[in-house]
Amino acid sequence: MKTGLAGNRRRLCAVGAIWAGATVLLSGCIFTPRVPEPPGAGVQIDYLPQSSPANVWANLGKSLEASHAPGWEANISQDEFSYIPDDAARDQFPPDTFVGWDRDREINFINGFYNSGVSIIALMVEDGFSFPPPSGSEMTVENIVYYLTVTNDADGSQVRYRGQCDVIFRLEANFWYIYQWRDLQGESDPITGQPLSTMGVLRGSFGSK
Amino acid sequence: MILLILLAVAVAGVPGADAQLPDDPSEGGEALGDSLSALADSLDADDPTAGMTEMEKAMFVASQEDRSETSTTVVGPFFQGVVNVPKAGTMANVRQFTYYLDLVTTARFQGNSVLKNTFKWSFEEYRKQDKNVQKRDNVLTYGLGANLPVIISLDGTSNWSEDQTVNTAGYANLSKRNQKRAGIRALRPVLQTGIFTHTLSASASINDQKSINQGQRNDFQEGNVDGGLQSAVRIAPGVSLAGRIYGTATSGERLLGTTTSPSNADGDSLGVGVYYNRGIAVGRVTITGANFEKKYLDFKRNTNGLIDTVGLDESQKVVDELETTDAIAYELDNTFRVGRFGFLTRLTKLTDNLNYTQSGMGLKEKEHDVMDLTLTYATGRDSFATSYDYLWKWDDQRYNGATENRGRQYNKSRDFEFNYFRNLFRRTNLNLRYHEGLVQEIAQYEYNDNDKDRHQIDFSARMDRNWVEKFSTTMVFAYQEVQDYNIRASRSSTNNVKESYEVSPGYGWTISPWLSLDQSYRVYIQYTNYSFAGEDVVNRADDYNKRGNLATKVIIDPSDRLQLTIRHDYNKRFAAAKTATDATGNAYYRRDLNQTTSKIEMGMVFRVVPGVSLEASTYRTKDERQALGPRNAVTTNYSGEMWAGAHVRRRWFKKNPLELSAMVRKYNAFGPSVTETSSDYWESDIWLKWEF
Numbered sequence: 001m002k003t004g005l006a007g008n009r010r011r012l013c014a015v016g017a018i019w020a021g022a023t024v025l026l027s028g029c030i031f032t033p034r035v036p037e038p039p040g041a042g043v044q045i046d047y048l049p050q051s052s053p054a055n056v057w058a059n060l061g062k063s064l065e066a067s068h069a070p071g072w073e074a075n076i077s078q079d080e081f082s083y084i085p086d087d088a089a090r091d092q093f094p095p096d097t098f099v100g101w102d103r104d105r106e107i108n109f110i111n112g113f114y115n116s117g118v119s120i121i122a123l124m125v126e127d128g129f130s131f132p133p134p135s136g137s138e139m140t141v142e143n144i145v146y147y148l149t150v151t152n153d154a155d156g157s158q159v160r161y162r163g164q165c166d167v168i169f170r171l172e173a174n175f176w177y178i179y180q181w182r183d184l185q186g187e188s189d190p191i192t193g194q195p196l197s198t199m200g201v202l203r204g205s206f207g208s209k
Numbered sequence: 210m211i212l213l214i215l216l217a218v219a220v221a222g223v224p225g226a227d228a229q230l231p232d233d234p235s236e237g238g239e240a241l242g243d244s245l246s247a248l249a250d251s252l253d254a255d256d257p258t259a260g261m262t263e264m265e266k267a268m269f270v271a272s273q274e275d276r277s278e279t280s281t282t283v284v285g286p287f288f289q290g291v292v293n294v295p296k297a298g299t300m301a302n303v304r305q306f307t308y309y310l311d312l313v314t315t316a317r318f319q320g321n322s323v324l325k326n327t328f329k330w331s332f333e334e335y336r337k338q339d340k341n342v343q344k345r346d347n348v349l350t351y352g353l354g355a356n357l358p359v360i361i362s363l364d365g366t367s368n369w370s371e372d373q374t375v376n377t378a379g380y381a382n383l384s385k386r387n388q389k390r391a392g393i394r395a396l397r398p399v400l401q402t403g404i405f406t407h408t409l410s411a412s413a414s415i416n417d418q419k420s421i422n423q424g425q426r427n428d429f430q431e432g433n434v435d436g437g438l439q440s441a442v443r444i445a446p447g448v449s450l451a452g453r454i455y456g457t458a459t460s461g462e463r464l465l466g467t468t469t470s471p472s473n474a475d476g477d478s479l480g481v482g483v484y485y486n487r488g489i490a491v492g493r494v495t496i497t498g499a500n501f502e503k504k505y506l507d508f509k510r511n512t513n514g515l516i517d518t519v520g521l522d523e524s525q526k527v528v529d530e531l532e533t534t535d536a537i538a539y540e541l542d543n544t545f546r547v548g549r550f551g552f553l554t555r556l557t558k559l560t561d562n563l564n565y566t567q568s569g570m571g572l573k574e575k576e577h578d579v580m581d582l583t584l585t586y587a588t589g590r591d592s593f594a595t596s597y598d599y600l601w602k603w604d605d606q607r608y609n610g611a612t613e614n615r616g617r618q619y620n621k622s623r624d625f626e627f628n629y630f631r632n633l634f635r636r637t638n639l640n641l642r643y644h645e646g647l648v649q650e651i652a653q654y655e656y657n658d659n660d661k662d663r664h665q666i667d668f669s670a671r672m673d674r675n676w677v678e679k680f681s682t683t684m685v686f687a688y689q690e691v692q693d694y695n696i697r698a699s700r701s702s703t704n705n706v707k708e709s710y711e712v713s714p715g716y717g718w719t720i721s722p723w724l725s726l727d728q729s730y731r732v733y734i735q736y737t738n739y740s741f742a743g744e745d746v747v748n749r750a751d752d753y754n755k756r757g758n759l760a761t762k763v764i765i766d767p768s769d770r771l772q773l774t775i776r777h778d779y780n781k782r783f784a785a786a787k788t789a790t791d792a793t794g795n796a797y798y799r800r801d802l803n804q805t806t807s808k809i810e811m812g813m814v815f816r817v818v819p820g821v822s823l824e825a826s827t828y829r830t831k832d833e834r835q836a837l838g839p840r841n842a843v844t845t846n847y848s849g850e851m852w853a854g855a856h857v858r859r860r861w862f863k864k865n866p867l868e869l870s871a872m873v874r875k876y877n878a879f880g881p882s883v884t885e886t887s888s889d890y891w892e893s894d895i896w897l898k899w900e901f
Contacts, residue, residue: 030623031647033662036694039702041746047703049752051784051802068700069650070661070693087342087372088384088422111650114659115618116513132881135846136806136830137780139882142337145377150515154608154615155569157511158519164377166337173709173733174754174782184338188378195380195423205514 047071053139053169054131056176061124064148067114073107077170077177081106084182086163089200097204109207116206121149137171138179145187148199162187163198289317298896303876303887306334321354337886339375344368360396365389386420404442411436416461431461431472447487453480453497465506468527476501476534492543492554501534512569512608528567536561549588555581571609577602590632598624605653616656621649637674642667660696665689679719683729687711694740702747704740709733723766731758742787753798756782770816780806803835820858824874827851848880852892865901870894 045066048055056075063071081103090098125131126145148161163183170179183198292315300307309331316324326349333342346369352362372384392414400407413434420427435457444450459474482495507530511517518526541556559577583596600622606615624646631639644667651660669687676682689709695701715729733756739749758780765773785798810828817823829849836842854874861867874892 031625031645031664033647033664033692033694034649034660034696036696036701036704036740037698039704039741039744039746040698044702044746044748045700046748049784049801066700067657067659068695068703069659070663070695070703073663074693088374088382091384091422111620111659115650115652115657117615117657118513133844133846134834135832135848135881136808137778140887141882142884142887152511152513152515152517154512157517157569159511159515159517171780173711174735174756174784185340185374185376187376188380190378193378193380195376195382201515 045071047074050075050175050177052131052134053141053167053176054134056169056178057124057131057141057144057167060178061122063110064120064122067118067120069107069110069114072110075178076103076106077172077179078103079172081178082180083200083203084180085200085203086183086185086198088186089183089198089204092201093204097207098200101203101207105207106203109203112206113202117153119151119153121151123147134169134176139169140166141169142166143184146199147187147190150202160189160196161199161202162189162196163200165198285319287319289319291316292900294898294900296896296898299893300895301891301893303336303890303892305336308332318354320356322352322356323354324351325349336890340373342370342372344370358397360398361393363391363393365391382423384420384422386418388416388418388420390414390416406441408439409437425466426464428464429461429472431459431463433457433459445487448483448485451482451484454478463506465508466527467523468506470506470529472503472505474501474503474505489545489547490543491546492541494542495540496537497540498537499534500536501532503530503532505530505532507567510565510568510570512571512606514568514570517569530568531566533564534562549586551583551585553581553583553585555579565609567609569609570606571611572607573604574606574614575602575604591630593627593629595627596625598622603653617653618657619649619651619653621647621651623647633672636676637672640669640671640673642669644668655697658697658699661700662692662694662696664692664694680716682716683714685711685713685715687713702741702744703749705749706738706740707735708738709735725764727760727762729760731760732756733758751787751796753785753787753796754782756780772814774810774812776808776810778806778808778810780804800837802837805833807831822856823854824856825851825853830880846881848878848883850876850878850880852876854892865899868898870896 045062045068047059047062050056050059059071059075063069063075083098083101083106085098085101124144124146126147129144131141132139143164144167145162145164149158150161151158163186165184166182167178168180168182169176171177183200186195186197188195294311294313294315296311296313298309300309309329311330312326312328314326318324326347329344329346331342331344333340335341345367347365347367349365350362351364352360366389368386368388370384370386373381374384375381392412394412395410397407397409400409411434413432415430415432417430418428435455437453437455439451439453441449441451454477456477457475459472461472463470463472476499478497478499480495480497482493484493485491506527508516509518509521509526509528537560539556539558541554543554545552557577557579559575561573561575561577563573563575565571578599578601580599581596582598583594585594586592600620602621603617603619605617607613608615625644627641627643629639629641633639644665646663646665648663649661652658667687667689669685671683671685674682687710689707691707691709692705693707694704711731711733713729713731715727717725717727719725733754735754736751737753738751739747741747742749742751758778760779761777763775765775767773782802782804783800784802785800787796788799789797791797808828808830810826812826813824815823827850830847832846832848834844834846836844852874854872857869857871859869872892872894876890876892878888
């Protein structure tokens with residue numbers, strides 16, 4: 001009887017091992033990325049090393065202007081990212097739109113945003129704003145005012161966003177990342193004086209699609 | 210939302226199908242969430258309150274209470290009693306002060322009939338912004354209990370809020386909202402006709418909202434009726450067939466800006482499913498279809514659905530929008546269990562067409578397919594789980610006025626994971642994990658240049674051993690490789706492969722009942738290799754980064770009332786860029802940065818008497834950065850924080866209890882990133898509650 005049970009167990013283990021092995025072998029084929037085209041001339045995106053929060057924030061601007069999603073993904077926390085909208089942006093969308101906004105939702109947003117056929121001009125800080133020097137392994141930088149002009153290539157329409165936010169940066173392993181982005185309020189257009197929305201409106205529009 | 214409440218309650222009433230109710234069809238596929246939401250939310254069996262506001266949740270909970278109490282009917286006098294629970298409190302933190310007052314009144318009548326009123330008032334004053342928010346909410350629910358053969362409940366809500374914000378340019382905005390709602394709902398959870406078991410539900414409500422934001426009014430007065438029927442029949446032992454039909458209609462008038470127009474919406478959904486629990490198989494197969502049509506006032510939107518009224522006359526800013534949705538969801542969820550093996554399968558297919566007549570978005574088409582396969586095996590000593598997940602989704606769009614579609618945007622994702630656990634020998638466990646994933650973005654007809662692949666491999670091994678009861682060790686090794694590839698020439702200059710290694714040994718030692726020590730050392734190493742680093746048009750250099758971290762934690766309990774905690778974190782890291790590779794392939798790097806960070810932290814908790822404790826904590830950090838290059842520069846920064854406070858929790862009187870909770874802390878902080886408002890502030894959470 002004991003021998004029979006042991007035999008069954010061996011057989012079951014063998015089935016499991018075969019299944020797992022087959023999956024691994026199969027994965028070797030279907031997990032191969034495509035071969036990229038060599039870069040063309042004049043299309044360099046000069047990301048800064050993520051050695052300080054200032055560089056990380058600047059990299060987001062470079063990612064926006066190049067519509068380059070990997071640049072955004074590389075600068076937000078690889079472990080836990082969160083986004084907290086301002087009240088005005090949150091109220092424009094269904095109640096659960098921003099609940100649990102994490103790295104996956106952020107990546108979904110940025111891909112949806114860039115894939116929608118937009119050209120972006122990004123000023124990630126106001127003139128005169130300076131980042132404090134990096135210190136410790138976590139830093140909160142307050143009252144950052146960013147300003148985006150988003151041109152829709154399909155219809156030529158232009159929408160501007162200007163918001164004030166607090167951002168928590170964290171040192172994870174060897175580099176700084178954005179750990180939390182909290183939009184505080186929309187700011188006025190410096191040219192027209194028109195009150196503008198924060199990027200929460202963009203996140204709500206593209207992150208839920 | 211009534212729809213959600215009704216169907217969540219209705220679906221929960223189907224006998225034999227409670228554990229296998231259809232999940233939200235949009236689960237894991239937010240792509241379909243927007244247009245399927247009305248239907249999808251209604252089918253969410255896991256969390257029936259998902260998406261509700263706090264007020265709506267309170268209403269839902271109240272309705273559940275009404276329902277649950279019908280099972281044990283209370284007899285006696287007509288009026289059973291009333292309970293009032295007032296609560297007043299204040300909270301403070303680095304961002305805001307909040308003052309609030311709640312009053313919950315519950316009156317109980319014969320036959321489990323319950324009248325409940327919840328009133329909430331709050332005032333928020335922001336420290337870092339010129340902003341105040343005041344809110345007044347009231348929810349009144351009345352459940353008739355078991356006095357009638359159907360469950361009937363009435364509710365009325367009032368939500369009022371005023372948000373005054375002044376931005377840095379001095380622009381002051383007043384956002385006001387006053388919303389009122391009254392509704393009645395009826396539910397017949399179990400109605401047996403022959404072999405069929407039915408659940409019937411119906412509701413009616415009126416909604417009135419007046420709001421203004423940035424000088425633009427957004428008002429509506431609407432009435433809504435809806436009804437649903439779910440029928441289930443047992444077709445074989447352990448197998449049930451259930452069908453569901455639901456319809457809703459809304460009509461009223463809306464005002465947006467200066468434009469007034471009638472509004473209406475109607476929708477229906479039809480679903481059918483087979484639920485089984487027989488032999489080795491448990492699962493369900495379901496098909497759900499939904500249609501929705503909504504007519505409402507909206508601001509002019511561009512092809513991406515963003516409000517775009519710049520340069521338009523007032524009369525052109527608002528349009529009469531007609532939105533239609535057709536959606537269908539198929540789902541198979543199955544679990545086979547054979548001995549110690551489990552095989553789980555989940556297949557879903559969702560399609561959704563959303564059309565706008567006025568918005569530049571036009572027609573949006575979406576499809577979302579998911580396959581999850583999981584194999585598990587468990588014994589006393591070994592266990593493993595493997596899973597393979599596949600996601601394939603796309604969306605397409607035909608802009609308003611266009612004759613052809615934009616092109617599909619595909620998103621494909623594959624994930625394989627293997628987890629293995631083994632008890633190696635006495636008190637020693639081993640965990641192994643392997644993961645491989647590929648995520649692809651593909652634009653049909655190359656309508657954009659954002660095609661990209663991200664390939665990731667993770668491997669980790671962890672061994673834990675309890676040497677003796679008071680001493681344990683841990684060893685972790687982790688490896689990760691991430692390939693970020695942009696496919697098109699205009700984006701591929703930054704393509705790179707990142708390889709990371711982490712080694713982390715640690716131990717925990719309870720030296721004596723009043724003294725324990727934990728210490729761990731972690732080393733992180735990351736190499737970044739740019740795929741086209743040698744090309745003339747690419748000026749990126751491969752790099753190498755390393756960080757070591759020694760973390761120490763000591764806990765001292767000198768007495769039952771006092772606990773002291775001391776932590777120390779010591780970090781040393783450097784960053785280097787590749788300068789050359791020799792003939793044998795050895796790479797040479799130049800250091801660009803050295804950084805050393807040391808942080809010491811101390812905390813104390815002293816329990817003065819039961820329910821009263823004093824707490825304090827402080828830390829100080831020294832950060833030294835040495836930038837290496839033509840000019841070496843050393844920067845040293847110090848930062849720190851200290852807080853001290855008390856925590857009180859007391860309760861008086863057994864009858865009509867009075868309860869006090871108070872947490873107060875005073876914070877002081879300094880450092881390069883600490884602003885004036887963050888350097889000196891109070892944190893508190895104080896409330897007083899009475900029940901009578």
